[in-house]
Amino acid sequence: MAGSSLAWRLDRKKYTYTIFDAPNLASASQVAAGFINPVTGKWMTESWKIDTLMPKAKAFYQDIEQSLGINIYHELPIRRYFINPEDAIRARRRIKNPRYANYFDPILEKGSEPIGISDDFGSIPIRHGNWVNVPSLMKNLKSYFKSQGRLIEETFDASKLVQEGTGWNYHGVKANNIIFCQGAHRGNNPFFKDLPIxxxxxxxxxxxxxxxxxxxxxxxxxxxxxxxxxxxxxxxxxxxxxxxxxxxxxxxxxxxxxxxxxxxxxxxxxxxxxxxxxxxxxxxxxTEDAKPLFIKHPKHSSLFAINGLGSKGSAFAPYLSELFIDQIENHSSEC
Ligand SMILES: Cc1cc2nc3c(=O)[nH]c(=O)nc-3n(C[C@H](O)[C@H](O)[C@H](O)COP(=O)(O)OP(=O)(O)OC[C@H]3O[C@@H](n4cnc5c(N)ncnc54)[C@H](O)[C@@H]3O)c2cc1C
Structure with missing residues (x-):
């Protein structure tokens, strides 16, 4: 999700790019449920930067939908069932907080609006949820990148990179910048093996x-x-x-x-x-603090890593890919 989102943005901006993707490595994005939920976790807290991430994600996925003629971004009604009395008390406190006013509908008391799910302590509907059909998105993007001749389906061996001036040469493929989006496989990369994933x-x-x-x-x-x-x-x-x-x-x-x-x-x-x-x-x-990583290599300023998408890749990927474009176009320092 990290790499494909970045490649899509590079493509839209008419940059020249090449993707290496190992066909046989396990990928989280093939399994992702794709939910974008503004209020998550045991404590029902607002997700990090969600007010920024949600509109960016919507614009990003809708652009892909329109360009490729596919349907992958959907609204998602969410109902959270309380699992004990404390959970219900916490929700009652949350809905009084003006910061959360936009995310919740009124609490449904125990047994109201039954649909067959056991409801011992009541529930609360959460607004503004969405879901991305990530496996379908990945399949369609892969076909697109292939049709553009941009995808090389093989394992990238970062130890074989040769520096040429300020750029890089990998078995004849030349690049000014290289961005590693390897998810949980980053340990095989000598440049970013210590990422705290x-x-x-x-x-x-x-x-x-x-x-x-x-x-x-x-x-x-x-x-x-x-x-x-x-x-x-x-x-x-x-x-x-x-x-x-x-x-x-x-x-x-x-x-x-x-x-x-x-x-x-x-x-x-x-x-x-x-x-x-x-x-x-x-x-x-x-990552430890559940925030994603966008890292420039400390010695090689043309090597980057985008990783740590955690449980929220659908919301993080559009944001991180935009940060990268901003980095190369404006030398932004938000890394
Ligand atoms: C069960 C489950 C449910 C989830 N549900 C949600 C959800 O509801 N909402 C949400 O937002 N997120 C969800 N996620 C999280 C989401 O899947 C991840 O945040 C996201 O997929 C991470 O994307 P990624 O691109 O960083 O990593 P990956 O998808 O793992 O991709 C890494 C890619 O790097 C490639 N690669 C690695 N090393 C090399 C190499 N040397 N050469 C070539 N290619 C290489 C691999 O082939 C792979 O394609 C879920 C995850 C799981 C497991």
Whole structure:
């Protein structure tokens, strides 16, 4: 997501660019649920820079939609179920804070507007959520970059870079600047191997529910359940995501799957009938303070890294790619 967003902006600005992408490396973006949620986490706090990030993301994805004739950016009704009385008290406090007034609809008391999800403590609807169909976005961008002859599908070996004046030569491909957007794989790069990235593994299940149909939207109760109407009353539900700090193994985990199913049954009842269609897993490249990284190499001013998109790549990628363009056009110092 980081690299493709940057390449898209470079393309729109008519820069010459080449993308290297290893076809067989696991990528978080292939698994991302793509939610942009203004209020997240246990404490229901406003996401970092969200007022700046949301309009940028909207403009960015809508530009791609219009240019490529695709449909990947959607509004997302969100309903967060309280998991204990403290959670409900916290929400009551939050909605009184004028800073949050724009993000919440009134609290729904226990049992109101039932849709089949167990509701012991009430819930709160969150406004201004969106979701990006990230796997579809990635597939379409990849086709576009390929059609423009910009994509080389192979592993980039940064140790083979040769410096030429102020630029670089990589097996005959010459560049003024190189930007590494490697997600959790940054450890193989001698220039940026020490980036403070904490890998957090996440598993996601695509499921079909029998005898129950939830209105399209996102339901959050410990974990999220995304109800997607694929058209003609064909509903797919996406359930996720597990959270395993420090694990960089992208193989789907049986323990994570079992944990997610337990949460699903807690939401919809122990006798729920369902089929699992797919089980995918990815590694979120996170940072200690959950803020992304845009770094210029301390010795080589033409080498950059964009990383640390964490759990919020859909909102961060459009912003970081714009920062990079600003950096090369205006020598901005916000790195
Ligand atoms: C289960 C799960 C759910 C998520 N849900 C959300 C969500 O709801 N909302 C949200 O905003 N974010 C979500 N995320 C987070 C989001 O997926 C990440 O923030 C984002 O995908 C990170 O993008 P990236 O480009 O930095 O890394 P990646 O997508 O991992 O991409 C790294 C790329 O670098 C390439 N690469 C690495 N090394 C090399 C090399 N040497 N040579 C060539 N290519 C190389 C890889 O092939 C890969 O394509 C979720 C993540 C997971 C795992």
């Amino acid at each position: 904490i890998p957090i593994k996440g598993d996601v299940l695509d499921i079909r529910l029998k005898d129950i149909q939830l209105p399209p939207g996102l339901y959050y109760k410990k974990r999220w359940l995304h109800s997607l109407n694929l058209g003609n009353s064909d509903f797919l539900y996406r359930l996720g995501a597990s959270y395993e700090v420090g694990n960089s193994d992208a193989e789907p985990s049986i323990t994570a799957k079992e944990g997610l199913i337990e949460i699903l049954k807690n939401m919809l009842g122990p006798d729920l009938l369902f089929d699992i269609e797919t089980h995918r897993s990815g590694i979120r490249p996170t």
